[in-house]
Amino acid sequence: xxxxxxxxxxxxxxxxxxxxxxxxxxxxxxxxxxxxxxxxxxxxxxxxxxxxxxxxxxxxxxxxxxxxxxxxxxxxxxxxxxxxxxxxxxxxxxxxxxxxxxxxxxxxxxxxxxxxxxxxxxxxxxxxxxxxxxxxxxxxxxxxxxxxxxxxxxxxxxxxxxxxxxxxxxxxxxxxxxxxxxxxxxxxxxxxxxxxxxxxxxxxxxxxxxxxxxxxxxxxxxxxxxxxxxxxxxxxxxxxxxxxxxxxxxxxxxxxxxxxxxxxxxxxxxxxxxxxxxxxxxxxxxxxxxxxxxxxxxxxxx
Amino acid sequence: xxxxxxxxxxxxxxxxxxxxxxxxxxxxxxxxxxxxxxxxxxxxxxxxxxxxxxxxxxxxxxxxxxxxxxxxxxxxxxxxxxxxxxxxxxxxxxxxxxxxxxxxxxxxxxxxxxxxxxxxxxxxxxxxxxxxxxxxxxxxxxxxxxxxxxxxxxxxxxxxxxxxxxxxxxxxxxxxxxxxxxxxxxxxxxxxxxxxxxxxxxxxxxxxxxxxxxxxxxxxxxxxxxxxxxxxxxxxxxxxxxxxxxxxxxxxxxxxxxxxxxxxxxxxxxxxxxxxxxxxxxxxxxxxxxxxxxxxxxxxxx
Numbered sequence: 064x065x066x067x068x069x070x071x072x073x074x075x076x077x078x079x080x081x082x083x084x085x086x087x088x089x090x091x092x093x094x095x096x097x098x099x100x101x102x103x104x105x106x107x108x109x110x111x112x113x114x115x116x117x118x119x120x121x122x123x124x125x126x127x128x129x130x131x132x133x134x135x136x137x138x139x140x141x142x143x144x145x146x147x148x149x150x151x152x153x154x155x156x157x158x159x160x161x162x163x164x165x166x167x168x169x170x171x172x173x174x175x176x177x178x179x180x181x182x183x184x185x186x187x188x189x190x191x192x193x194x195x196x197x198x199x200x201x202x203x204x205x206x207x208x209x210x211x212x213x214x215x216x217x218x219x220x221x222x223x224x225x226x227x228x229x230x231x232x233x234x235x236x237x238x239x240x241x242x243x244x245x246x247x248x249x250x251x252x253x254x255x256x257x258x259x260x261x262x263x264x265x266x267x268x269x270x271x272x273x274x275x276x277x278x279x280x281x282x283x284x285x286x287x288x289x290x291x292x293x294x295x296x297x298x299x300x301x302x303x304x305x306x307x308x309x310x311x312x313x314x315x316x317x318x319x320x321x322x323x324x325x326x327x328x329x330x331x332x333x334x335x336x337x338x339x340x341x342x343x344x345x346x347x348x349x350x351x352x353x354x355x356x357x358x359x360x361x362x363x364x365x
Numbered sequence: 366x367x368x369x370x371x372x373x374x375x376x377x378x379x380x381x382x383x384x385x386x387x388x389x390x391x392x393x394x395x396x397x398x399x400x401x402x403x404x405x406x407x408x409x410x411x412x413x414x415x416x417x418x419x420x421x422x423x424x425x426x427x428x429x430x431x432x433x434x435x436x437x438x439x440x441x442x443x444x445x446x447x448x449x450x451x452x453x454x455x456x457x458x459x460x461x462x463x464x465x466x467x468x469x470x471x472x473x474x475x476x477x478x479x480x481x482x483x484x485x486x487x488x489x490x491x492x493x494x495x496x497x498x499x500x501x502x503x504x505x506x507x508x509x510x511x512x513x514x515x516x517x518x519x520x521x522x523x524x525x526x527x528x529x530x531x532x533x534x535x536x537x538x539x540x541x542x543x544x545x546x547x548x549x550x551x552x553x554x555x556x557x558x559x560x561x562x563x564x565x566x567x568x569x570x571x572x573x574x575x576x577x578x579x580x581x582x583x584x585x586x587x588x589x590x591x592x593x594x595x596x597x598x599x600x601x602x603x604x605x606x607x608x609x610x611x612x613x614x615x616x617x618x619x620x621x622x623x624x625x626x627x628x629x630x631x632x633x634x635x636x637x638x639x640x641x642x643x644x645x646x647x648x649x650x651x652x653x654x655x656x657x658x659x660x661x662x663x664x665x666x667x
Contacts, residue, residue, distance in 0.1 A: 150607070178607050200582040208582035235581040237574045245611045247570055247578045251557050253611045256592050256604070258556035268549055272539045274591025276549045279537040280502045280510035282587030287659025288652055289576025289584075290558050291641045295634035296652060299641070302558070302634075303624045305452075305480050309547045309555045315617030322605045332597030332604075339593045339601070350590055350598060357589025361663050 064088055065228065068137040070158050071147035072099045072106075072130070074201060075175050079147060081110045082203040084127040086232035092130050093137040103130050113355050114204060138165035143228075145197070147175045155184050163189045171221050173197040177249050181214035181242040192218040195225045196239075198246055205358050210246045212239035261314035263321045263339075270339040286361055366390055367530065370439040372460050373449035374401045374408075374432070376503060377477050381449060383412045384505040386429040388534035394432050395439035405432050415657050416506060440467035445530075447499070449477040457486050465491045473523050475499040479551050483516035483544040494520040497527045498541075500548050507660050512548045514541035563616035565623045565641075572641040588663055 065088050069076050072094035080090045080103075094100040107128050111121045131137035138144065144166060146158050155176065162172065168190050176184055177198040185191035194214055200206035209229045213222045222238065229236045239246060245253065259273045284293070294302040325331075325338055332338030333347055367390050371378050374396035382392045382405075396402040409430050413423045433439035440446065446468060448460050457478060464474065470492050478486055479500040487493035496516055502508035511531045515524045524540065531538045541548060547555065561575045586595070596604040627633075627640055634640030635649055 178610055200586070206582050206585065208578060210578070235577060237570065237577050239569055239574075241569060243564075243567065243569050244614050247564060247575065248582055249607070250560055250564065250611060250615060251575075251578065252583055252592070253608055254560035254615050255553050255557045256596065257608060257612060257615065258552055259592055260608075262545075262549060262552065265545065267541055267543060267545050268539065270593035272541075273549065273553075274593050275537060275539050276510060276512070276553065277587045277591040278589070280508050280550050281554055282584055282589070282591075283508065283660045283663055284502070284656065285579045285584030286588050286663065287580070287584070287656045289579040290554070290561055291572035291576050292652060294558065295640040295642055295644065296649075297634070298636060299624050299628055299632065299634045303621055303628065305551070306555055306559060306562075306621055306624075307619070308480055309552060310559060310619045312546050313552060313556050313559065317609070317612045319605055319608055322601050322608070326601055326605065330601065332599070332601045334600060338597040340597055342597065347598075350594060354586065354589045357663070358585045361585055361588065361659070 065143060066141045067091070068093070068131070068141035068144045069147055070094075070134070070137065070144065070162065071149075071175075072096075072103050073147070073149070075199065075203070076145075076147035077103055077106045078110065078201060078203040079145060079175070079199055080128045081107055081114075081124070082199065082232070082234075084124045085114075085204055088127065088232075090128045091137050091141065092128065093132075093134055100130050100132075103128070110202065110204060113202075113351065134161055135165055138162065141166075141170075143171045143173060145173045145175065150176060150178050152179055152183060155179065156187050159184070159188055159194070169193070171195065171224060173225060175199065177210065177246040178244060180244050181212060182216070185214045185216060191216040193221050195221050196242060196246065197225050197229065198248070200248065202355070205355055207233075207235040207362070208248065209234045209236050210239065210248060211236055212242045212246055214242050257314045257316060257319075260319055260321045261316060274340075367445060368443045369393070370395070370433070370443035370446045371449055372396075372436070372439065372446065372464065373451075373477075374398075374405050375449070375451070377501065377505070378447075378449035379405055379408045380412065380503060380505040381447060381477070381501055382430050383409055383416075383426070384501065384534070384536075386426045387416075387506055390429065390534075392430045393439050393443060394430065395434075395436055396432075402432050402434075405430070412504065412506060415504075415653065436463055437467055440464065443468075443472075445473045445475060447475045447477065452478060452480050454481055454485060457481065458489055461486070461490055461496070471495070473497065473526060475527060477501065479512065479548040480546060482546055483514060484518070487516045487518060493518040495523050497523050498544060498548065499527050499531065500550070502550065504657070507657055509535075509537040509664070510550065511536045511538050512541065512550060513538055514544045514548055516544050559616045559618060559621075562621055562623045563618060576642075 067090045069092045072092045083090050148154050148158050172194050181196040185194045196212035198210040200208050211226050226236050330338045333342050336342050369392045371394045374394045385392050450460050474496050483498040487496045498514040500512040502510050528538050632640045635644050638644050
């Protein structure tokens with residue numbers, strides 16, 4: 064049993080808390096926003112319900128997660144601290160500075176960033192060698208993957224320790240040789256999203272069609288056979304020929320007018336009731352349940 | 366019941382034959398390569414075995430697929446012809462010319478191309494208005510998705526008819542507003558593969574790690590929730606911020622040195638016993654079974 068302190072009780076922070084508590088660890092959560100902290104217990108409960116856990120187990124797991132009223136409370140009697148605050152360099156640096164003032168110099172610090180450069184995040188830290196990028200996927204208590212990466216100054220022992228701890232929770236850990244913005248998963252994800260937006264801008268199809276294609280072919284295939292194994296399967300000569308022929312047509316854009324147009328019109332997605340798709344009442348819950356049940360079904364051995 | 370004639374008995378051609386026969390249609394297959402044609406019945410049988418079909422049904426479905434010794438035999442007593450020959454413009458054009466000399470002017474012609482421009486493929490056809498891009502995903506008797514696209518001169522009635530027929534087989538059809546190289550699925554796929562190769566070239570990780578990331582997170586997520594729905598879910602403002610921050614780092618390459626290096630060393634993938642990954646004996650069969658069982662498990666309603 065390890066004692067974790069998580070700074071940030073949002074989607075990622077409370078999700079990681081649930082994943083850690085399910086694996087038997089104790090977790091304290093702090094958030095600078097009192098409303099977020101006040102909602103923690105309710106959000107944890109909903110997450111555990113989504114896991115379909117029996118009531119007795121649910122009580123046990125829930126009792127392992129407590130909220131810390133201040134950063135000083137969070138930093139007391141913990142073994143590892145995790146920053147799970149929004150993806151802004153200034154916010155993350157400020158939190159890390161405040162944390163380092165309160166914890167021993169040898170305590171591991173994990174960052175949930177995958178979009179910012181971990182090396183940049185670590186700049187200004189008293190002990191940057193203990194900062195490890197530990198990037199969970201949403202929801203962390205459902206998705207198996209955790210990406211672990213070092214910053215330029217990270218001590219490899221902290222990286223190995225993080226991998227061992229996360230693997231010990233039954234997660235699937237991958238280790239990056241070095242820190243790059245987006246790690247592996249988000250680079251792959253947003254390379255695809257960039258091309259999807261390109262197809263919308265070229266009026267080849269609408270957003271619903273993109274999702275249909277992904278759900279009825281590529282998602283299904285990639286959950287069973289990865290793209291590298293598939294490239295070998297069809298042959299690397301064919302793969303190279305297809306790439307050489309398609310690459311000049313693929314997006315290399317740095318701006319995203321399809322998103323800008325929607326955002327200018329106040330269409331921000333789920334929270335505004337509409338974005339690329341319509342978001343009538345009930346869709347949010349339906350999507351969350353579809354994600355959980357779809358993934359669980361796939362993870363069950365036949 | 367519709368009578369189909371397929372030119373090309375390779376991976377795609379015999380796979381489509383099985384998908385059509387399963388849906389109750391009659392299929393003739395012709396291949397210019399006698400060895401491919403001779404292997405047809407054996408390949409069909411293996412495909413049906415992979416479907417886990419009861420022996421009686423298997424015999425019924427198998428009897429609906431026959432081989433045609435010549436292109437003239439193929440063209441007789443069919444309602445729709447499908448070209449499923451290799452992705453080379455000259456090969457496809459030659460086959461279409463030979464087909465058109467043998468079939469009535471009103472008969473629909475479907476092309477399996479998704480990488481070549483359909484408009485280019487149609488150039489030189491006597492009746493280009495009947496050529497429809499009908500792109501199946503491998504294996505066609507397992508993957509639900511079929512992409513349907515018009516060339517610049519295609520008559521929309523032929524497109525609608527193709528959609529109706531494929532939907533009638535229980536497939537998930539998407540229709541492109543216009544023909545673009547790679548259609549939707551292969552553009553999305555190879556945008557991601559391009560970035561995966563970029564990560565290898567930057568020595569961020571090895572090929573196995575790419576596949577682990579895809580199978581343990583993105584593939585699982587995308588088979589349940591598409592990337593457009595996910596962008597709305599996390600918020601389009603966040604999506605735009607992440608894209609703007611990652612895009613300058615994402616691959617916009619037109620050359621693929623990681624593949625060139627392997628190919629120069631004779632590492633062509635599965636067929637040469639090694640490529641991005643090692644291919645010891647038995648891996649080919651294991652991958653095919655993993656793909657089928659993974660997808661079937663996901664398609665079953667909970």
